[in-house]
Amino acid sequence: MPDQPLVDPHPHPPETATARAALAAGSRSALAGRFIDLVADKLVATEAVFRHHLDSDVPFIHKAGEYISQGGGKRVRPALLLLAARLLGHDLGNDGDEAVTYAAVVEFIHTATLIHDDIIDHATLRRGQRTLNHLWGNNLTVLLGDWIYTKAMQMALSHGQIEVIQRLCQATLKMTEGELLAFQRLGAPDLTIEEYFEIIDRKTAHLFAAACSIPSLIPPQRPEAGQVLARYGRALGICFQLVDDLLDFTARESELGKAVLSDLKEGKLTLPLILLLPRVDRAQRRLVEQVLEDRSFSRVSAQQILDLVRAEGTLEEVTAMAEEYATQAKRELEFFPPGDAREALEFAPDFVLHRRS
Amino acid sequence: MPDQPLVDPHPHPPETATARAALAAGSRSALAGRFIDLVADKLVATEAVFRHHLDSDVPFIHKAGEYISQGGGKRVRPALLLLAARLLGHDLGNDGDEAVTYAAVVEFIHTATLIHDDIIDHATLRRGQRTLNHLWGNNLTVLLGDWIYTKAMQMALSHGQIEVIQRLCQATLKMTEGELLAFQRLGAPDLTIEEYFEIIDRKTAHLFAAACSIPSLIPPQRPEAGQVLARYGRALGICFQLVDDLLDFTARESELGKAVLSDLKEGKLTLPLILLLPRVDRAQRRLVEQVLEDRSFSRVSAQQILDLVRAEGTLEEVTAMAEEYATQAKRELEFFPPGDAREALEFAPDFVLHRRS
Numbered sequence: 282m283p284d285q286p287l288v289d290p291h292p293h294p295p296e297t298a299t300a301r302a303a304l305a306a307g308s309r310s311a312l313a314g315r316f317i318d319l320v321a322d323k324l325v326a327t328e329a330v331f332r333h334h335l336d337s338d339v340p341f342i343h344k345a346g347e348y349i350s351q352g353g354g355k356r357v358r359p360a361l362l363l364l365a366a367r368l369l370g371h372d373l374g375n376d377g378d379e380a381v382t383y384a385a386v387v388e389f390i391h392t393a394t395l396i397h398d399d400i401i402d403h404a405t406l407r408r409g410q411r412t413l414n415h416l417w418g419n420n421l422t423v424l425l426g427d428w429i430y431t432k433a434m435q436m437a438l439s440h441g442q443i444e445v446i447q448r449l450c451q452a453t454l455k456m457t458e459g460e461l462l463a464f465q466r467l468g469a470p471d472l473t474i475e476e477y478f479e480i481i482d483r484k485t486a487h488l489f490a491a492a493c494s495i496p497s498l499i500p501p502q503r504p505e506a507g508q509v510l511a512r513y514g515r516a517l518g519i520c521f522q523l524v525d526d527l528l529d530f531t532a533r534e535s536e537l538g539k540a541v542l543s544d545l546k547e548g549k550l551t552l553p554l555i556l557l558l559p560r561v562d563r564a565q566r567r568l569v570e571q572v573l574e575d576r577s578f579s580r581v582s583a584q585q586i587l588d589l590v591r592a593e594g595t596l597e598e599v600t601a602m603a604e605e606y607a608t609q610a611k612r613e614l615e616f617f618p619p620g621d622a623r624e625a626l627e628f629a630p631d632f633v634l635h636r637r638s
Numbered sequence: 639m640p641d642q643p644l645v646d647p648h649p650h651p652p653e654t655a656t657a658r659a660a661l662a663a664g665s666r667s668a669l670a671g672r673f674i675d676l677v678a679d680k681l682v683a684t685e686a687v688f689r690h691h692l693d694s695d696v697p698f699i700h701k702a703g704e705y706i707s708q709g710g711g712k713r714v715r716p717a718l719l720l721l722a723a724r725l726l727g728h729d730l731g732n733d734g735d736e737a738v739t740y741a742a743v744v745e746f747i748h749t750a751t752l753i754h755d756d757i758i759d760h761a762t763l764r765r766g767q768r769t770l771n772h773l774w775g776n777n778l779t780v781l782l783g784d785w786i787y788t789k790a791m792q793m794a795l796s797h798g799q800i801e802v803i804q805r806l807c808q809a810t811l812k813m814t815e816g817e818l819l820a821f822q823r824l825g826a827p828d829l830t831i832e833e834y835f836e837i838i839d840r841k842t843a844h845l846f847a848a849a850c851s852i853p854s855l856i857p858p859q860r861p862e863a864g865q866v867l868a869r870y871g872r873a874l875g876i877c878f879q880l881v882d883d884l885l886d887f888t889a890r891e892s893e894l895g896k897a898v899l900s901d902l903k904e905g906k907l908t909l910p911l912i913l914l915l916p917r918v919d920r921a922q923r924r925l926v927e928q929v930l931e932d933r934s935f936s937r938v939s940a941q942q943i944l945d946l947v948r949a950e951g952t953l954e955e956v957t958a959m960a961e962e963y964a965t966q967a968k969r970e971l972e973f974f975p976p977g978d979a980r981e982a983l984e985f986a987p988d989f990v991l992h993r994r995s
Contacts, residue, residue: 339815341822397784401777420758420821423780427754427787428814434791435807441800450792457785458696464777465698 312635315628319621320363323381327359330385334436335429345413345425349392352410355636357521358391358492359384361629365510366496368622369503379440379499387492389433390449394456394488396426401464402547444498452491459483468548470558470570477555481522482515489518506616513613513626520606521633526551527599530590532637542583545572552602554586556595565589607634669992672985676978677720680738684716687742691793692786702770702782706749709767712993714878715748715849716741718986722867723853725979726860736797736856744849746790747806751813751845753783758821759904801855809848816840825905827915827927834912838879839872846875863973870970870983877963878990883908884956887947889994899940902929909959911943913952922946964991 317324328350335346366380398404399412400419406412414422430453437446463480466472493514497507529544530553544551550573558566568581568589575581590596607630617623674681685707692703723737755761756769757776763769771779787810794803820837823829850871854864886901887910901908907930915923925938925946932938947953964987974980 337811337815339818341818342815393784397780400780419776421818423754423757423783424814424818424821426780427750427783428811428818430784430787431807431810431814434803435811438800438804438807443795443798443800446791446803447795450788450795453788454694454785454792457781457788458694458699461696461698461778461781461785464781 310632310635312628312632316625316632317360319625320360320367323363323384324356324360326381327356327363327384327388330381330436331388334385334389334432337428341417341421342425342428345417345421348410348413348416352408354388354392354408355638356388357629357633358387358488361489361514361517361626362387362492362495364622364625364629365493366499368510368617368620368626369496369499369506371496371499379442380496382436382439383445383495384492386433386437386449387488387495389429389436390453390456391488393426393429393433394453394460396422396429398460400426401460404543404547440499442498444502445495448491448495448498452487455483455487456485459485459487463549468573468576470550470566470573472550472555474552474555477550477552478519481519481526485522485525486515486518489521490514493517509613509616513610516606516610516613517630517633520603520610520630523552523599523603523606524633524636527553527596527603528636528638530587530596542578542586545569545586546576546578548573548576552599553590553595556598557590557593560593561589603634607631667989667992669985669989673982673989674717674721676982677717677724680720680741681713681717683738684713684720684741684745687738687793688745691742691746691789694785698774698778699782699785702774702778705767705770705773709765711745711749711765712995713745714986714990715744715845718846718871718874718983719744719849719852721979721982721986722850723856725867725974725977725983726853726856726863728853728856736799737853739793739796740802740852741849743790743794743806744845744852746786746793747810747813748845750783750786750790751810751817753779753786755817757783758817761900761904797856799855801859802852805848805852805855809844812840812844813842816842816844820906825930825933827907827923827930829907829912831909831912834907834909835876838876838883842879842882843872843875846878847871850874866970866973870967873963873967873970874987874990877960877967877987880909880956880960880963881990881993884910884953884960885993885995887944887953899935899943902926902943903933903935905930905933909956910947910952913955914947914950917950918946960991964988 332346332350335350336343337346362384363380371380395407396413399407400414400422403414404412405415413425434446434449437449459480459482462476463484466476466480490511491514494507494511497503497510526544529542529551532541545554550569554569558569568585571580572578572586610630611627614623614626689703689707692707693700694703719741720737728737752764753770756764757771757779760771761769762772770782791803791806794806816837816839819833820841823833823837847868848871851864851868854860854867883901886899886908889898902911907926911926915926925942928937929935929943967987968984971980971983
């Protein structure tokens with residue numbers, strides 16, 4: 282099942298297609314459980330806040346909000362934020378409410394980014410359901426993304442912590458810049474490793490870092506712990522994106538909720554191919570270039586590309602790099618005394634590494 | 639000259655095309671002077687802040703930022719904010735800096751809205767120069783708009799006044815909702831007067847209200863004055879949009895910086911035609927409907943539509959309504975003791991009513 286939510290937001294009774302599918306699919310992985318069980322109740326609360334704020338008296342926002350809420354999503358960023366809050370001792374009473382708000386805010390920002398990215402990628406499927414741009418066109422979708430970004434900032438303001446909004450603005454600017462850099466190099470067969478890491482750092486790692494470090498801004502503020510958590514989140518974010526890019530080669534369409542090799546088809550060169558290109562002969566390089574030029578598998582089949590990366594072993598190399606970032610993330614947690622929240626955060630990199638969607 | 643800036647941001651020497659054109663065009667209107675002369679120095683400072691923050695280490699943002707800065711704009715919202723700040727006694731030292739920041743922020747938000755609106759309207763010209771979407775395509779333009787929105791929020795945070803960001807978020811949400819409502823009724827020949835006012839209130843009047851009332855949030859806060867200034871701004875914003883919609887019928891292309899009757903051509907029914915439609919016969923109604931259907935003047939000429947509104951006198955009726963809102967705005971200012979800032983704010987509605995672009 283594509284992008285199964287880690288936590289079922291509607292346990293009794295299953296109200297939505299997502300919830301029904303989640304129940305039908307049976308249990309989630311043991312790794313996911315070790316990662317999120319500790320904050321499962323807070324994730325359910327986050328889901329409710331997410332749904333509640335994704336609404337307006339403008340009928341289209343109401344309709345699109347329902348559609349987005351049903352679409353699920355792994356809620357990795359909210360889970361990280363809630364665990365970091367617990368790690369810092371913010372898991373009770375009002376502090377919990379504050380963390381839940383920020384968890385929903387981070388997912389709002391992530392959602393707005395996806396919505397605008399899908400326009401740019403001309404994507405038709407996301408998490409196994411039709412994209413908003415595909416359903417309602419680019420124009421409504423641009424405005425809806427704007428609305429969700431602004432709503433996120435408004436929600437973040439509700440607890441009066443100006444540093445939190447500052448952090449969120451920084452991360453959002455970085456993300457937008459990452460997308461701009463990526464778009465400007467779309468279709469380029471000469472994207473360098475450095476450019477690739479620059480892009481994924483901005484477009485993915487900074488929001489992970491923000492999610493993990495925001496709880497350190499809830500009073501009593503913990504600046505040093507915040508820096509450690511930001512480094513943890515950034516390494517985990519890079520790991521997450523490396524795995525995301527690997528899944529485009531290795532996952533089945535039914536798991537991923539979108540076509541495999543869609544990155545290449547959209548003109549995006551990712552690390553497995555960046556590593557491969559300088560090592561293969563001219564004819565093999567042309568195969569990759571032709572897909573980038575055509576933005577389709579008309580002259581070259583997806584299987585030809587898959588055979589190429591399998592022969593060169595770059596998927597394994599990128600997996601090893603992702604594991605290295607996972608290890609780096611875990612190492613940061615040694616700053617904190619052992620405990621249940623630290624343990625759950627230590628499982629997060631394993632969950633990210635072994636996810637299938 | 640299209641959309642001549644009220645204040646020349648580069649008096650010595652004229653560095654940009656806009657500045658050169660502004661000097662070549664000679665003096666601005668006497669009304670504009672009465673409106674903005676009092677804060678001319680602060681508007682120059684605002685322009686510098688605007689340019690400074692519209693920059694990034696991402697090359698595209700740098701390039702697009704320069705292009706936007708050169709494009710000018712009347713800077714009506716910053717002028718209103720700066721005058722309201724002066725009216726409340728915030729015109730000296732550090733307070734001035736704070737008002738200048740917010741003035742630039744309001745113009746940033748307005749700019750981001752225009753950038754995304756131009757995508758939706760498929761606009762090719764804005765203020766006499768090519769739109770960003772026309773020059774660089776929709777994708778970069780979506781991301782650039784996101785970046786500017788977020789940058790505006792980040793800038794607004796710099797003085798630590800959480801109420802200011804709250805006000806800006808509210809206004810931005812309203813604007814986006816107004817655009818969504820407008821887009822969903824695009825091409826509809828049965829748009830009602832109520833719907834029209836609902837749309838212009840959200841898409842224009844709320845940001846005017848925010849611009850005028852934000853200075854009341856600078857300590858020492860003045861909530862009652864803030865409410866009066868918000869009402870002033872809202873009435874002035876509606877007046878502004880009514881005049882904007884009138885100019886689409888009455889201005890010359892060389893003044894407006896875009897084609898006349900472009901609203902109708904884009905499928906937007908504005909008040910002069912909403913008032914007209916129930917009064918004319920079926921054949922005349924069909925003329926309007928055909929342009930809405932075709933989104934072009936292929937079957938019906940612009941002159942035929944202009945003849946229709948002139949015969950029915952609805953331009954005069956809308957002008958009278960705009961004057962009514964102008965009067966209402968001025969009346970709000972009686973709350974304040976007489977003085978130079980109040981006098982300048984009293985001229986703003988006249989400037990808005992008599993502008994030609």
